[in-house]
Amino acid sequence: MKEISPFALGATLYMPATRSDILDVVYGRKLAELRSLVVCLEDAVAEIDVETALSNLQLLLQAIDQQGGRPQAGPLLFVRPRDAAMATRLNDWALMKHVDGFVVPKLTLHNLTAWEHAVTNPQLFLMPTLETADVYNPGAMVELGQALKANLDQRIIALRIGGNDLMGCLGLRRNPLTTLYNTPMSYVIPMLAGIMGAQGFALTAPVCEQLESPDLLREELELDIAHGLVGKTAIHPCQISIIQETLRVSLDDLNSAKLIVNDVAPAVFRHNDAMCEPATHFKWALNILERAKWHGVKPADAAGAEQPMRLAEAMR
Incomplete structure (x- = not known):
């Protein structure tokens, strides 16, 4: 199995699987600087559009196959299934050979076994997302980390921190003038960096949802890096270059x-x-x-x- 460095992720852009321009991004005709792309079948797709999104994903992978595979210089490509049942369905597609892996939504200790049974293709890497209420419990995170190390260690590139969902668990939304580190995430991110980082997992940072505040994004990125986070989810293409630039080393x-x-x-x-x-x-x-x-x-x-x-x- 090939290796993928968590540092290769850089800015990770999510695109709904209903979009018609994903192939252009995969081949660098759009967003040439993008390092990693997630085709989303979960929160970004309405229930009534799920089958259309799945068909669009299949057409995307067929187009990639017809062109001989993804370009070597293109972004890493991941798929975010809606749940373990959908992952089981996708796992058996032969065309998934053109995908680097799955982003696992809302992973918990309780649904981990279902995901292990769903993703049996050994060539698919995993990026579990920590975005449920039990993330606030350090003991639960210790147990989850141990379970991941025991069964999936070699297949996990990084753990993704779902900041907006975690804030939503508390009925909160960030103040648009401050970073996530001025919210309860100031407890969660250091705690996860300690508990999961000490077990050897890389972590990526949540989105900054303020599109017209590049200085706020830079400030948050500096704090992400100070906590050892290796990449950041981009909510819009305008954030990609800022994330990539800030991740450069002094x-x-x-x-x-x-x-x-x-x-x-x-x-x-x-x-x-x-x-x-x-x-x-x-x-x-x-x-x-x-x-x-x-x-x-x-x-x-x-x-x-x-x-x-x-x-x-x-x-x-």
Whole structure:
């Protein structure tokens, strides 16, 4: 089975399966910068449109098949089934070979077995979404994480945090002037980052639903990154470039990471007026290098650009 880095997800755009332009996105004729795409058969599709959406998905996959498969440089492609029963139906489609995996909606410990039985195709990765009331219970999240590790560990790319649904559990909607971190998500996101992150799962960030507030999106993204989240759901194409740009790594972080993973790095050293301790910071450094691989490095500010530095100099 191939591997997919969670850092490859970047900005993830959901598109209703009823849309007629999905093939153009898959082939980069539209939204060429998009890194990952989810064709949604769940919340974005009304009940009366489900069969039409399924037919449209089948036509999409047939068109991809007729063109010899997806382009190598195109976005990752996922499908979000409505429930485990629909996933069972899709699992047996031969054309699912053109899909990277399923986004699992509203995963809980109680429906996990149903999803395990539904998605038996070993080539399909999974991205479960945490968006139900039991997400507020740390004990339930410990149990869910353990169950996922036991049965599906190698197939899970990342866990997705469904911020709007989680707010909806409390009858809340964010203030349009503040980030999610000024809501009860300020408890949920750090808790999930700790509990699920400590078990080895990558997590992606919820949408920012304010389309006319790019500065708010950037502020929220910085907080997402500070909590170790590896990508973010885009609610509209106008958010894609902002997400991709913010996910780029600073030159300072890149240089620090390279020094930390160096084979001759001492146990503790100083770099740019900060203590570096490879035994503690090694995993952080690997994540920085992986993020830089997929998203690149932010251009250095001309006034504050670093001078080239040899490893020995940095460790003095």
